[in-house]
Amino acid sequence: xxxxxxxxxxxxxxxxxxxxxxxxxxxxxxxxxxxxxxxxxxxxxxxxxxxxxxxxxxxxxxxxxxxxxxxxxxxxxxxxxxxxxxxxxxxxxxxxxxxxxxxxxxxxxxxxxxxxxxxxxxxxxxxxxxxxxxxxxxxxxxxxxxxxxxxxxxxxxxxxxxxxxxxxxxxxxxxxxxxxxxxxxxxxxxxxxxxxxxxxxxxxxxxxxxxxxxxxxxxxxxxxxxxxxxxxxxxxxxxxxxxxxxxxxxxxxxxxxxxxxxxxxxxxxxxxxxxxxxxxxxxxxxxxxxxxxxxxxxxxxxxxxxxxxxxxxxxxxxxxxxxxxxxxxxxxxxxxxxxxxxxxxxxxxxxxxxxxxxxxxxxxxxxxxxxxxxxxxxxxxxxxxxxxxxxxxxxxxxxxxxxxxxxxxxx
Numbered sequence: 001x002x003x004x005x006x007x008x009x010x011x012x013x014x015x016x017x018x019x020x021x022x023x024x025x026x027x028x029x030x031x032x033x034x035x036x037x038x039x040x041x042x043x044x045x046x047x048x049x050x051x052x053x054x055x056x057x058x059x060x061x062x063x064x065x066x067x068x069x070x071x072x073x074x075x076x077x078x079x080x081x082x083x084x085x086x087x088x089x090x091x092x093x094x095x096x097x098x099x100x101x102x103x104x105x106x107x108x109x110x111x112x113x114x115x116x117x118x119x120x121x122x123x124x125x126x127x128x129x130x131x132x133x134x135x136x137x138x139x140x141x142x143x144x145x146x147x148x149x150x151x152x153x154x155x156x157x158x159x160x161x162x163x164x165x166x167x168x169x170x171x172x173x174x175x176x177x178x179x180x181x182x183x184x185x186x187x188x189x190x191x192x193x194x195x196x197x198x199x200x201x202x203x204x205x206x207x208x209x210x211x212x213x214x215x216x217x218x219x220x221x222x223x224x225x226x227x228x229x230x231x232x233x234x235x236x237x238x239x240x241x242x243x244x245x246x247x248x249x250x251x252x253x254x255x256x257x258x259x260x261x262x263x264x265x266x267x268x269x270x271x272x273x274x275x276x277x278x279x280x281x282x283x284x285x286x287x288x289x290x291x292x293x294x295x296x297x298x299x300x301x302x303x304x305x306x307x308x309x310x311x312x313x314x315x316x317x318x319x320x321x322x323x324x325x326x327x328x329x330x331x332x333x334x335x336x337x338x339x340x341x342x343x344x345x346x347x348x349x350x351x352x353x354x355x356x357x358x359x360x361x362x363x364x365x366x367x368x369x370x371x372x373x374x375x376x377x378x379x380x381x382x383x384x385x386x387x388x389x390x391x392x393x394x395x396x397x398x399x400x401x402x403x404x405x406x407x408x409x410x411x
Contacts, residue, residue: 014049018042025062026070032059056200064129088172090127098188105189121197128201135212138162142219156227163220170213329368332357337379344405369404383408
């Protein structure tokens with residue numbers, strides 16, 4: 001097994017070997033195969049060493065931890081940096097920085113907007129790395145049953161602690177989904193540049209992170225239940241060990257030799273045994289045949305065959321006596337269109353002279369005329385409908401029509 005110092009040397013050698021790729025990823029934000037002089041082999045090695053992490057399709061970016069280290073070494077000041085923030089704090093930063101971008105864009109401060117966009121990308125990368133790293137650590141601890149500690153009491157405490165961490169990560173992811181960040185960024189100036197990194201690093205991975213959280217939560221809860229059961233069993237075993245130390249000459253009695261079972265045996269719940277005949281045993285064949293003969297035969301249910309019917313002739317279709325009838329307002333509409341000429345006619349005045357449609361409301365009559373105009377029929381092609389509107393508030397959004405003037409040939 002390699003020494004730990006050898007692993008550190010190998011890791012640093014990997015960084016030094018591909019130092020140009022690391023520098024390009026730090027200065028330019030991302031690198032692809034065209035930046036690798038080895039034709040992509042360096043990208044693969046750096047990705048295996050977790051120095052570069054996938055960004056977009058075919059591109060890689062610098063890991064957040066290494067980027068932070070280079071920022072500290074080069075004394076690069078980052079805006080609104082949060083030291084030691086957890087996932088919930090990182091999630092709260094994204095809307096704030098997006099608002100900074102919007103204010104800078106509205107004020108015409110292009111340089112500040114570009115700086116805020118860079119900070120938004122870094123916050124997105126940091127949040128994605130934090131969630132991914134936390135889920136990986138939690139999965140490792142859950143799978144190996146907290147092998148880094150030896151006592152069950154400490155395992156239980158760590159289990160409860162990491163269950164709380166899982167709930168906090170789940171609440172943070174739920175807050176990200178409930179905030180509808182994508183819709184907010186779409187309505188933000190320069191939102192397309194912000195959406196590119198947000199979608200690739202967070203939005204496209206939310207369902208995957210949710211599934212991993214559910215798996216980890218199930219494992220932790222099951223192990224917590226096991227540790228609680230183990231604690232009870234261990235307590236009984238320690239009590240039995242203490243009893244044996246106090247009575248070193250104790251020997252359990254032979255149960256077959258006693259006519260009466262001791263009191264502690266009676267407290268145990270016995271096994272409920274049920275005997276069944278073995279159908280594979282040839283010696284039981286006669287007994288099974290007798291049992292089979294004693295079972296009464298089941299009469300299958302009788303199904304009556306369907307009875308043949310006779311085909312009846314179709315009933316005669318009677319014409320609808322109301323179908324051919326014309327309504328009074330339709331007749332009045334035809335009469336009005338025939339009587340119209342170049343002189344405008346008031347629709348309400350013409351209606352008042354017709355007693356056959358006197359029962360029709362004026363509003364309904366005006367609506368019928370507007371509907372006739374909207375249909376663009378051939379009979380009203382050269383008819384002009386001029387609504388007479390009453391004065392109303394300009395901001396009300398309503399038009400009140402009091403009459404319609406109808407004429408021909410004035411379109």
